[in-house]
Amino acid sequence: MNQVEIAEKLSAKGMRVTPQRIAILGAILKLNNHPTAENIIEYIKINHPNISIGTVYKVLDSFVENHLLKKVKTEGGIMRYDPLPFNHHHLYCEETDRIEDYEDQTLDELIIDYFEKKGIKNFTIQNIQLHITGKFKH
Amino acid sequence: MNQVEIAEKLSAKGMRVTPQRIAILGAILKLNNHPTAENIIEYIKINHPNISIGTVYKVLDSFVENHLLKKVKTEGGIMRYDPLPFNHHHLYCEETDRIEDYEDQTLDELIIDYFEKKGIKNFTIQNIQLHITGKFKH
């Protein structure tokens, strides 16, 4: 996704298009590894040494608010970010701290069907996400 | 679970039985809401005002290492803890920050069967956990 496309995404969300925001969203898409704020800061420092840490945190928050990003569920401590807007699942490797997206429409349908029939007492489901832990083979 | 049972659990894991450890694990079981370290500290301060914050963090870490607790997957920032040792799923209410355990053996079998047949390319599955977000009705 190039800068023009990113700018369009921002506009579409009613957000001002600033070089910092383009850089930050671009970094996340390029890194493509559910990065932490620190990963993102390190990455953009190369081409944008003047973007401040506070700005990165504020921009990330505004992206989450505007549904351009989602925070990844991890075991706490440090936030990680996910640019994929549509629902998907995650593969976690605890050894390497690597998180990969996992999409499986057949399984989605299976689970959605199951809960349409069964439901959960006293609970209205809004989203279902699988977190699969294990090991990557490479 | 009373103090004797907690002590037995600690012994069974080869851990020294100390009043602090009994108090901390007891608090988590009593709170029964995937508490943060701060929640736990506040709770045990009532009956154990001298247990230090550093101790609580160290004890929590040792419980995780010894499989007495698991860290809950959340969207980062603050760690929460889960005393249930066997696999289960979680219901998340983002409005209230409430997390409830969800067990569904039928669904477990369905998903395990599915992955036994299908598998995931380049990935060895170790555990599958559902994270269901939505709203509690009370």
Place this chain on the structure above:
DNA sequence: TACTAAATGAGAATGATTCTCTTCTAAGAC
């Protein structure tokens, strides 16, 4: 081109967690 509300930069502040060093104690040996 001018204007201004929104965004950014920079660094201080905050909160959550980890670290360090001294003191205490659980549990094993006798």
Place this chain on the structure above:
DNA sequence: GTCTTAGAAGAGAATCATTCTCATTTAGTA
């Protein structure tokens, strides 16, 4: 029951991740 000691705890400093504050800059509209 006493002694010993490795492991645990207490206390507070240190670190880290994130948030806050205020002055300055700027995107986008008129």
